[in-house]
Amino acid sequence: MTKWVYSFGDGKAEGGSKDKNLLGGKGANLAEMSNLGIPVPAGFTISTEVCTYYYENKETYPSDLKDQVTAAMAGVEKIMSAKFGATDGPLLLVSVRSGARASMPGMMDTVLNLGLNDVTVQNLVKLTGNERFAYDSYRRFIQMYSDVVLGVGKHEFEILIDHYKEKVNKVYDVDMTADDWKALIEQYKAEVQKETGKQFPQDPQEQLYGAIGAVFGSWMNKRAITYRKLNSIPDHWGTAVNVQAMVFGNMGDDSATGVCFSRNPSTGENLFYGEYLVNAQGEDVVAGIRTPQPLSLAEKTAIGSDLPAMEETLPSLYHELVSFRDRLETHYHDMQDMEFTIQKGKLWMLQTRNGKRTAAAALRIAVEMCEEGVIDKAEAVKRVDPAQLDQLLHPMIDPKATKDPLGKGLPASPGAASGQIVFSAEDAEAWAKAGKKVILTRIETSPEDIGGMHVAQGILTTRGGMTSHAAVVARGMGTPCVAGAGELRIDYAAKTITAGNRVLKEGDVITIDGSNGQVLNGEVPKIQPELTGDFGKLMGWVDEIRKLRVRANAETPLDASTARNFGCEGIGLCRTEHMFFDPQRIIHVREMIVATTLEERRAALEKLLPYQRDDFIKLFTIMAGLPVTIRLLDPPLHEFLPHTDADFAEVANAAGKTVADVKAKASQLHEANPMLGHRGCRLGITYPEIYEMQCRAIFQAVADVKMKGETVLPEVMIPLVAVKSEFDRLKKMVDAVAAETMEKTGAKFEYMVGTMIELPRAALIADKIAEGAQFFSFGTNDLTQTTFGLSRDDAGPFLVQYQELGVIPNDPFASLDQEGVGELMKIASERGRKTRPDIKLGICGEHGGDPASVHFCHLIGLNYVSCSPYRVPIARLAAAHAALGVGMVSTTA
DSSP: OOOOEEEEEETEOOOOOGGHHHHHHHHHHHHHHTTTTTOOEEEEEEEEHHHHHHHTTTTTTOOOOHHHHHHHHHHHHHTOOEETSSSSEEOOOEEEEEEEOOOOTTTTEEEEEEEEOOTHHHHHHHHHHHHHHHHHHHHHHHHHIIIIIIOOOOHHHHHHHHHHHHHTOSSGGGGHHHHHHHHHHHHHHHHHHHHSSSSOOOOOHHHHHHHHHHHHHTTTSSHHHHOOOHTTTGGOOEEEEEEEOOOSOOTTOEEEEEEEESTTTTTTOSSSSSEEEEEEOHHHHHSSSSSOOSHHHHHHHTTOSSSOOOOHHHHHHHHHHHHHHHHHHHHHHOOEEEEEEEETEEEEEEEEOOOOOOOOHHHHHHHHHHHHHHHHHHHHHHHSSSSGGGGGOOEOOOOOOOOOOOOOEEEOSSSSSEEEEESSSSHHHHHHHTOOEEEESSSSSOGGGHHHHOOOOOEEEOOOOTSSSHHHHHHHHTOOEOOTTTTTTTTTTTTEETTEEEEEEEOOOOEEEEETTEEEEEEEOOOOOOOOTTTHHHHHHHHHOOEEEEEEEEEEHHHHHHHHTTTOOOOEEGGGGGGGGGGGHHHHHHHHOOOEEEEEEEEEEEEEEHHHHHHHHHHHHHHSSEEEEOOOOOSSSSGGOOSSHHHHHHHHHHHHOOOHHHHHHHHHHHSSOOOOOSSSSSHHHHHHHHHHHHHHHHHHHHHHHHHTTTTOOOEEEOOOOSHHHHHHHHHHHHHHHHHHHHHOOOOOOEEEEEEEEESHHHHHHHHHHHOSSEEEEHHHHHHHHHHTOOOOOTTTHHHHHHHHHTTTOOTTTTTTTTTTTTHHHHHHHHHHHHHHHTTTEEESSSGOOOOOHHHHHTTTOSEEEOOOGGGGGHHHHHHHHHHHTTOOOOOOO
């Protein structure tokens, strides 16, 4: 018989933290805490294998599941000394929650207080002597169950409660009496009858299986699918379902509920951190309905709160909670995110998991835990997600900038962002798609907002604390967030924010600072952060571990300097055509293109040579002896030609031609499919004088820098080679120019000549090309394009649809297709090495900064990856992870 259900409680459990794949993260950690003797309400976990079975068998359950659930529930009843659905005597109520193996906060469904009905609620009144608590719990259950299981939206109940409060002149939930809740419960049940045509279910067993089905069903809801896609969580993992005895934080002033972290998840500081509410249930803390209170006096002082801290109102329970914090962090060797409830003076732990944290916090925690001797360097490096480093590379508010404050909230996720105000996730997605930068501005966010949160530059809410949905999700995404900015008033109908006596409307620009909670009017200047301290230490350990070198794609002094500051080890791709678009140069490029004789073309190129030479001198000087790979001209010539009549006239005047001549040349050069046309080495063969000029500029720059006593390592790259003779012919020309330059200048220098492998044919004949080529650099942008037969400029819209339909797992232009493009890379690498064992192999497409692609490059033995300057730290860390065998993700199509 297959075991589907695993029990925990009373100091023992079936399973533990090692069983995360089977029990999900929540279930595994509940079991682990039970085994550690930490007080956990008893319960059981229905495994992820049931979720898999459920979807593979037309949303049905295994035949023996019900018997196992019944047996497990009997075990919970015994431990908790209460009976599920009891109409008299001790009453057991349960929560039903999801629990995937990867944390997905708020993405799937939860039901609390399950087991209440018109009769058991009266038993709860007898047991607690608290009629208001009992009926408050029942109305919460009806609202949550109806939303999650029956499909009656929670807003329907919010309308009812708002109207009722208005009628009886009450503002807050805590003002409501038992009679108020009784009256609302009848309205709630009538709403369910109206919306579903059925009465609200009274049978606890029916309620239980309805909730279990809803949790499994929520694995495939829109927000969960979106979250998995954003966080590379496979659909086939499935979720577990955790059924656990309820304990209540809303039974009076000796009860409370809270969320806490063993260290600060925003900064990483080694201080206990969190929030709690007296006389509340867990959802109240994160929903933003009431302002949460700080746990410690230190935290109260730090955030400037005037609310009493748990340390002063419930000191003995606070110190017990601190002891659990210390035990759990020591046990897991990582920062913990915990949930707790105090019921009538007894502390229960409801959950622990490795806490989500910002990149800055991840760095600090990893470094400090290593220095504390809790983990070693390798483990510290593993703890930081390469993609998360992107957070540290975002701008911060310039301290010298003039600021116009609108209000202040909590610093929920660090970094600064500016954008136009939008008030819904749908508008955020639409505006972002149109190329606009937006700040998603909400009273509070919910899991349904995940799509808009992902595309927003920043997130602003007027409700909620540091553990609200907006805060937790924004930190995980690395998106700046200010939460709980209560001074601001949002009017969704009018699409306005009121800040004091000022009114801002949709589309107005604001800036938020997620590091200090400020909301500022307009776009405020920003600066790049200093990447020192913990960052420097961790990256030092990274460089000790990794095998792959990391270069940068750069052709301007600014890009080259930025890349050096981020720790690059040379330039892996200098795209010389980017140098041609400077206003002083483009006119000479155009003169060269419209020339009708070789002499005219050479004359125009001579005007360009000094610019190119100076460019290369600057790059060689900045790189100070590191290798610099320079790609000769790649794009088709028509890309440089003008489009306006004024520009046509300017080119005609400079070249001594008529406007009609210039337009005729433009028409002649037009290609229906230019990415597969007259470009790359094909230009070098048909117009060798272009490549000759570029090589003279390169080698004259080498000679200049060498004469100053500096080291230069130039690598000349010939693009778009498909035929061995193309490479051989052009390499001969490169060597001739180098020899001529050495003879004229008296300088002696080393250089390399290689090619970019960006066509399938080149990959297949790599052994032949390697007879002359000293290095290969995989141009995976074009290699992906030519392997798939896709235009990378036009395929975006339907590739998104392909991903949504499950045709492909990822955009192959964003993360390397290892099955197809990767196989060509492997073939080229193996065949190239067979001919030339010491051939240098690298990658210079955008994939060079994608962590999964970096892992693949490590596996096939490339020497280096090259990426944009701001992704250099990401690639360095990904290379270390690859060397440690961490997190390899396949992106096959």
